[in-house]
Amino acid sequence: MGGSSQGSTAFNSMQALARALNEHSDTLRMTVEQTQGNVANMYQYDQGNIPAIATDNNTINKAVNETDRFNDEPVDNIGYQSFRFNGLDIFWVAVEGSGIESTADFAGKTVYPIQPGFGTRLLTEEVMRVAGMWEEVDIINVNTSDIPGAIEEGRVDAVAVYGSNRVELTGWAKQIDARNDVYLVDVADDFKQAIEEVGGARLAEIEPYGWNQEVTKVTDSIVSWNLDLQCLLGPEVPADAAHELARISHEHGETIREADQTYADHSDPADMATAVIPEHPVHPGVAEFYKEQDVWDDSWTVGDEA
Incomplete structure (x- = not known):
C-alpha cells in the first residue's frame, strides 16, 4: 500500500490498518510504503510500482477528469475505490x-x-x-x-x-x-x-x-x-483480499484506533461508503462487502477484475 510521507495522516492510518490485519486476519498482510504524497501516489500506481494506494477524493476527481496537474500529466490507470478511512x-x-x-x-x-x-x-x-x-x-x-x-x-x-x-x-x-x-x-x-x-x-x-x-x-x-481520504485498489488485488481489507476495517476499529486514534469509525459500514465517487468504479471485493452489508448504491459501478 502506498501511504504518504512519514508521519502523515494517510501513512499513519495505513500503518494502523496493517497492524489490525496482522492481528486479526488469517489471510491478508499489508506492507505500507513511504511515498511523496497522495498526488505522487497516483503516478506511482499508474507506472505499476504499487498495486494499491492511499489518496484523496480531490486528487481522484482531478485524475479522472484530467484537470489541473492531470491535464498536463494525465494518468492512464486509476485504481478502484474502496472506503473512506480518514478526513x-x-x-x-x-x-x-x-x-x-x-x-x-x-x-x-x-x-x-x-x-x-x-x-x-x-x-x-x-x-x-x-x-x-x-x-x-x-x-x-x-x-x-x-x-x-x-x-x-x-x-x-x-x-x-x-x-x-x-x-x-x-x-x-x-x-x-x-x-x-x-x-x-x-x-x-x-x-x-x-x-x-x-x-x-x-x-x-x-x-x-x-x-x-x-x-x-x-x-x-x-x-x-x-x-476525504480513501484507498484505491488495483484490479490485480484479488477480490477476496479487498473484501478482507474492508471486513477488518469494519470489525476491528478498536485495534486500528489504538494505533491511530484519528482513523474513521467503521462500526457502521454505511460510514465507509460516504466518500464513494459515483463516476468511478468500486473494487469488486469491496463492492461485494457493501452489498453484503446492505449499503451498496445501485448508481455506483463495479470495476472489472484482472
Whole structure:
C-alpha cells in the first residue's frame, strides 16, 4: 500500500490498518510504503510500482477528469475505490510577528501551502487560485519536515496545516506546535466563497484541537477546507483480499484506533461508503462487502477484475 510521507495522516492510518490485519486476519498482510504524497501516489500506481494506494477524493476527481496537474500529466490507470478511512481539516495559521490577522492580509507575504505532491497541497493551491490569492503571495516550497526550521529562520509568514477527523494534528503540524509560535487567523468572505466553489473541498467551521500552545489570540474558531481520504485498489488485488481489507476495517476499529486514534469509525459500514465517487468504479471485493452489508448504491459501478 502506498501511504504518504512519514508521519502523515494517510501513512499513519495505513500503518494502523496493517497492524489490525496482522492481528486479526488469517489471510491478508499489508506492507505500507513511504511515498511523496497522495498526488505522487497516483503516478506511482499508474507506472505499476504499487498495486494499491492511499489518496484523496480531490486528487481522484482531478485524475479522472484530467484537470489541473492531470491535464498536463494525465494518468492512464486509476485504481478502484474502496472506503473512506480518514478526513483532513485544512486551515491557516500565521507566524508570530508576521502582522497577519486575516487572509485579507496575505498579499506580499510568504506562504506555505503544504508540500508539493500532497493531495492537501493540490486542494489548497486550487482554493488559493480561485480566491485570487495565489498571484498575490510568495510561495515557499519545502518538505513538511523542513517547515519548522524555515519558520525559525524567518522565511515564512503563514502556513496551511491540517488535522485529522477533528481528533489531532498531523505529525508535522505537531512539530510546528512544538517549535514555532503560531496562531489562527480570520478567514475573509472571499476565501470562504472560494472554498465553497471548489468541488473537492468542504467548508467547515470547527473548534481548535490538538494545539499545546495558545493559538486563539485573533480568533477562537477554525475555518477549514476539508478533504476525504480513501484507498484505491488495483484490479490485480484479488477480490477476496479487498473484501478482507474492508471486513477488518469494519470489525476491528478498536485495534486500528489504538494505533491511530484519528482513523474513521467503521462500526457502521454505511460510514465507509460516504466518500464513494459515483463516476468511478468500486473494487469488486469491496463492492461485494457493501452489498453484503446492505449499503451498496445501485448508481455506483463495479470495476472489472484482472
